[in-house]
Amino acid sequence: MPAAELAELAALLADRTRAAVLVALLDGRAWTAGELARAAGVAPPTASAHLTRLVEAGLLREHRQGRHRYVRLAGPEEAALLEHLLAYAGPGRPAPTLRAATASAALARGRTCYDHLAGRLGVALADALVARDLLTADLTTTPAGLAWFDALGADFTGTRRPVTRACLDWTERRPHLAGAAGAHLCAWLHDRGWVRRSGTGRAVAVTDDGRVALADLLGLVAP
Amino acid sequence: MPAAELAELAALLADRTRAAVLVALLDGRAWTAGELARAAGVAPPTASAHLTRLVEAGLLREHRQGRHRYVRLAGPEEAALLEHLLAYAGPGRPAPTLRAATASAALARGRTCYDHLAGRLGVALADALVARDLLTADLTTTPAGLAWFDALGADFTGTRRPVTRACLDWTERRPHLAGAAGAHLCAWLHDRGWVRRSGTGRAVAVTDDGRVALADLLGLVAP
DNA sequence: GCGACGGTTCGGTCCCGGCCGAAGTGTCCC
DNA sequence: GGGACACTTCGGCCGGGACCGAACCGTCGC
Numbered sequence: 001m002p003a004a005e006l007a008e009l010a011a012l013l014a015d016r017t018r019a020a021v022l023v024a025l026l027d028g029r030a031w032t033a034g035e036l037a038r039a040a041g042v043a044p045p046t047a048s049a050h051l052t053r054l055v056e057a058g059l060l061r062e063h064r065q066g067r068h069r070y071v072r073l074a075g076p077e078e079a080a081l082l083e084h085l086l087a088y089a090g091p092g093r094p095a096p097t098l099r100a101a102t103a104s105a106a107l108a109r110g111r112t113c114y115d116h117l118a119g120r121l122g123v124a125l126a127d128a129l130v131a132r133d134l135l136t137a138d139l140t141t142t143p144a145g146l147a148w149f150d151a152l153g154a155d156f157t158g159t160r161r162p163v164t165r166a167c168l169d170w171t172e173r174r175p176h177l178a179g180a181a182g183a184h185l186c187a188w189l190h191d192r193g194w195v196r197r198s199g200t201g202r203a204v205a206v207t208d209d210g211r212v213a214l215a216d217l218l219g220l221v222a223p
Numbered sequence: 224m225p226a227a228e229l230a231e232l233a234a235l236l237a238d239r240t241r242a243a244v245l246v247a248l249l250d251g252r253a254w255t256a257g258e259l260a261r262a263a264g265v266a267p268p269t270a271s272a273h274l275t276r277l278v279e280a281g282l283l284r285e286h287r288q289g290r291h292r293y294v295r296l297a298g299p300e301e302a303a304l305l306e307h308l309l310a311y312a313g314p315g316r317p318a319p320t321l322r323a324a325t326a327s328a329a330l331a332r333g334r335t336c337y338d339h340l341a342g343r344l345g346v347a348l349a350d351a352l353v354a355r356d357l358l359t360a361d362l363t364t365t366p367a368g369l370a371w372f373d374a375l376g377a378d379f380t381g382t383r384r385p386v387t388r389a390c391l392d393w394t395e396r397r398p399h400l401a402g403a404a405g406a407h408l409c410a411w412l413h414d415r416g417w418v419r420r421s422g423t424g425r426a427v428a429v430t431d432d433g434r435v436a437l438a439d440l441l442g443l444v445a446p
Numbered sequence: 447g448c449g450a451c452g453g454t455t456c457g458g459t460c461c462c463g464g465c466c467g468a469a470g471t472g473t474c475c476c
Numbered sequence: 477g478g479g480a481c482a483c484t485t486c487g488g489c490c491g492g493g494a495c496c497g498a499a500c501c502g503t504c505g506c
Contacts (some may be wrong), residue, residue: 006246006312015230021226044482049464067482081307084304
């Protein structure tokens with residue numbers, strides 16, 4: 001019986017254009033319909049129909065503002081679902097063009113995964129937190145870790161969301177930190193100017209300040 | 224760039240018949256092509272083509288024996304992938320017919336998930352192991368747990384597979400025990416005759432002996 | 447040997463769904 | 477108010493792929 005629903009869900013992702021849209025939205029930001037049409041390489045009417053379908057299925061949430069239609073992933077569950085599939089589908093063969101190769105190298109170095117950090121940067125952060133006994137090996141908080149996040153201004157009370165979650169990284173094939181703590185850490189590093197989006201997409205790079213600060217704070221050799 | 228591979232993978236699952244085949248194979252057993260054709264409700268040629276496609280994609284492995292073509296899930300990764308999707312797609316609306324309702328009730332009570340136990344039974348087992356301090360709250364083994372599994376005859380050395388893994392249960396929406404330990408526990412309970420497949424599919428029920436033994440051993444009130 | 451059976455190959459049908467261009471609706475800005 | 481702009485609706489085209497029946501190939505059992 002659940003086979004029908006499985007097929008229905010998979011059908012939503014089984015189209016190059018919709019897949020491109022979802023992957024773009026994995027950066028956790030809201031995109032306009034036009035931006036997504038350009039990113040996916042299709043005409044506006046085509047993108048419009050796809051977005052309607054994804055919104056109706058509940059994978060995306062939309063927010064209309066003036067003449068713009070903003071759209072974003074519905075929530076962390078949807079991001080996790082996509083990450084699982086991407087982790088299985090794998091990075092595949094290397095990128096064919098130089099331009100694509102440098103872009104995917106930047107993504108492999110560091111990127112956002114919905115609302116937390118992934119790529120070599122994400123994995124290295126998780127490793128550093130484990131090495132400092134702030135997280136256990138399976139990425140749940142230790143008492144010291146809870147205190148540490150508290151010092152960062154995190155408040156995990158009153159949220160139904162798990163504080164920590166291990167998210168399988170689809171380039172590194174190792175888990176990085178997701179959940180409320182992962183999201184807070186990502187936002188905190190951005191606020192400090194220690195990491196910054198590079199380029200238009202999901203790629204994230206450590207700033208010079210960040211490189212020093214992270215080495216100092218966590219003994220992290222930033223990728 | 225990974226969008227194309229995501230769409231390709233999803234397309235494999237985006238068909239009712241292939242989805243039905245994969246869900247059937249989630250019991251971890253090898254099925255013949257004919258059995259799967261009947262289970263999915265299609266003619267033999269149709270099933271044959273689907274199986275070829277799934278095998279070529281690497282989701283299934285086949286084993287030809289005489290005039291039979293046996294087919295099974297390629298490995299635990301594939302099972303985990305399907306479970307993730309099913310957990311998201313959810314149990315949906317209740318079953319429309321009485322026959323289907325009793326079948327899905329049996330599945331919800333207990334079933335195999337590839338090679339370990341799931342459903343209320345699987346979740347209850349995991350809870351009992353946590354309560355006895357054999358597993359941590361996130362379903363990794365404690366030292367006592369390792370000793371306990373050792374006493375069960377489990378040998379986790381020399382396997383690349385994780386000893387424990389939390390697998391999100393798509394009926395209970397809570398994690399149950401997967402990984403090498405989950406598989407061993409499932410096999411061990413079967414060997415003892417404490418659980419037994421009921422019906423033709425994945426459903427599993429606790430036997431009378433098992434009910435007594437599990438209450439005795441783990442304080443478990445079997446579902 | 448010979449029939450029964452499981453599975454596959456082939457050919458043909460049919461339908462779903464992705465795509466775009468043109469035209470329409472509403473919003474913003476001057 | 478008028479023109480540029482973001483987006484949507486509509487109509488029509490086209491390709492892919494799911495399905496089956498018929499015929500074919502190998503294996504099993506007598």
